[in-house]
Amino acid sequence: MxxxxxxxxESGSVQPGVPIxxxxxxxxxxxxxxxxxxxxxxxxxxxxxxxxxxxxxxxxxxxxxxxxxxxxxxxxxxxxxxxxxxxxxxxxxxxxxxxxxxxxxxxxxxxxxxxxHPFEVVALRVQVTVEETRSAVRTVDLTDPADVAWLLHQQADRGADVSPQARIEFGYWGSDGAGRGSDSVRRRLTDLQIRPVDIPITWARIRFPQARYVAVVGDTGSGDRWPGRVAHWSLSGPVQLTTARAT
Incomplete structure (x- = not known):
């Protein structure tokens, strides 16, 4: 079995959709x-x-x-x-x-x-307030100690009424030679669990400790075809980020 x-x-990757x-x-x-x-x-x-x-x-x-x-x-x-x-x-x-x-x-x-399963972080972008009426998006390099320090400072800023939003893009490898794919999630900074490491890293990693797969109908237009259903991931809950240690 x-x-x-x-x-x-066998495919070397955890993927968004897996046939049941x-x-x-x-x-x-x-x-x-x-x-x-x-x-x-x-x-x-x-x-x-x-x-x-x-x-x-x-x-x-x-x-x-x-x-x-x-x-x-x-x-x-x-x-x-x-x-x-x-x-x-x-x-x-x-x-x-x-x-x-x-x-x-x-x-x-x-x-x-x-x-x-850890995924490689492709990019993390945070929407920050520049002025009262303007905002901007900052790309954070999680392998850069200075950027990690900035992110931790933003995360610890309890003076803001609403926690800033972060968009995290991560990559995965498709099966059967399908190549590299990517997906993204949005989280408040307060939902990011940052876990720094002391060694230099080339890629930051992201994990989803509360994620799960759910069964959905396949995209073949076949109604409840069996076993044409697929398991699709639901990346809910907080995320864990493995990053460089802040300076």
């Missing part, structure tokens, strides 16, 4: 799931509609056997269709519940990995 951590570390795979099963159960649910591009909703179609067909077969065709072959055909329909219905319920339970544990494993 491939774990959530194993899947992500089907729950792992032994090959007999996996084969039955394929016949019941369909291919990996099918959905439980589609499978339920197919099962409903089989139920209608089985009902018509029983009616035909009783009213139109009095033959042993027709009787056994109706019995077989009813049996297949019932098997599909029961299997579909079991597989859907198994998938839901798997998704919960999968998302929790991804979330734990996300909270531990």
């Amino acid at each position: 491939r774990t959530a951590e194993g899947m992500l570390t 795979p089907p729950a792992p099963l032994g090959w007999p159960a996996a084969l039955l799931r394929r016949f019941t649910v369909g291919s990996h591009r099918s959905s439980f909703a589609h499978a339920r509609n197919v099962t409903l179609g089989w139920l209608v067909a089985a009902s018509l077969a029983v009616i035909a056997d009783r009213l139109l065709v009095d033959h042993v072959l027709a009787t056994w055909t109706a019995v077989a269709m009813i049996g297949y329909t019932l098997t599909r219905a029961v299997a579909l319920v079991i597989f859907e519940r198994r998938q839901q339970a798997f998704e919960r544990s999968w998302l929790e494993a991804l979330s734990q990995l996300l909270r531990r």
Whole structure:
């Protein structure tokens, strides 16, 4: 069984969106799931509609056997269709519940990995007040001790009615050779947990100790396609920044 951590570390990156795979099963159960649910591009909703179609067909077969065709072959055909329909219905319920339970544990494993994972800070920009009616954006180099000292001073300034806003851009590596991607978050300076280190650093790092992955519908326009859902990160809560030590 491939774990959530194993899947992500194979690509070398924690990413915004990760496809949710089907729950792992032994090959007999996996084969039955394929016949019941369909291919990996099918959905439980589609499978339920197919099962409903089989139920209608089985009902018509029983009616035909009783009213139109009095033959042993027709009787056994109706019995077989009813049996297949019932098997599909029961299997579909079991597989859907198994998938839901798997998704919960999968998302929790991804979330734990996300909270531990450090990202490289590309830029941190703070909106500061220049005059009463004017503001400006200052780019802060978190590898520069002087800039870190300025940031700490701004963070400790309790005289301001509203804590200044910071926009933090960070990078990550996409999977399958997709190259480098970037994302950004906005936080008040009071929500920044600055953790300086004593050694020179080339890149500052950012972590999200309260972040988590949540399941969302994929962008294929397929409604509740399964397993076309993806786990997308939600970078909520305070952030931790590893920076140079202020001078």
